[in-house]
Amino acid sequence: MAQRVPSTDLLQRIAALEAQVATLRRTGWERDELPLWPTNFTAMAFGDSTAFSTLWEGVMSPRTASLSLGLTLxxxxxxxTNTGGAWQVLFNGLVVxxxxxxxxxxxxxxxTVLDLLPYRADSQLLVEIQTRRTAGASTGGRGGNGGSIGxxxxxxxxx
Structure with a gap:
């Protein structure tokens, strides 16, 4: 079996280390997507309730430090009559x-970027995205209960 003799030249060793560090930095940019599933059958989830209701959810094993989340509302x-509302993201039932x-x-x-470190010991983390209507019409609209929040x-x- 062939053996490799390490280089004793300092500049060659530094160049090799720089190449390894560059490779590690590139792999650090890889990201995993968290799948979130709608709780109804439309392409964009709408809610017209005045109480919070879950429109999107997903379950994960938190093995990373944070979750970068972006929403469209x-x-x-x-x-x-324009409709306004409120939204919230929950981890295991707690608003984050x-x-x-x-x-x-x-x-x-x-x-935003949400911290997952307090949940790293959990085997499962339920991520919920909820919305509710707080202002607008009280009748008509998508579901008949007034305006909807998408x-x-x-x-x-x-x-």
């Missing part, structure tokens, strides 16, 4: 990120 308009949907009938984008994840990357 939009209100509704019923007979000239939340915000509002402005009653302006415009698309909004939200993104919510869709743009990305969910495990870092």
């Amino acid at each position: 939009v209100g509704d308009q019923v007979s000239g 990120w939340s915000g509002t949907v402005l009653p302006t009938f415009t698309v909004q984008y939200a993104s 919510l869709s994840p743009r990305f969910a990357r495990l870092l």
Whole structure:
């Protein structure tokens, strides 16, 4: 079996180490996507309830340090009345990120990086994305209960 004699030249050894570090840095940029599943049958999940309801969810084993999450949100308009609302992201039933949907009938984008370190010992982590209607029409609209809040994840990357 052939044996390799390590180089004694310092510059060659430094060059080899730099190449190895560059390779490690490139592999550190690889990201895994967390699949999130809609809880209804539409392409973009809509909710018209005044209580929080889950529109997207996924279960994972948290083996990374953080979750980079991006959302797309939009209100509704019923007979000239704009609908606003609120949304929240939950880990195992606890709210870890939340915000509002402005009653302006415009698309909004939200993104953040959520810390997964407190959940690393858990074998399963339930990730839920919920929304509710807080302002707008009370009748008509998509489901008949007034305006709807549309919510869709743009990305969910495990870092």
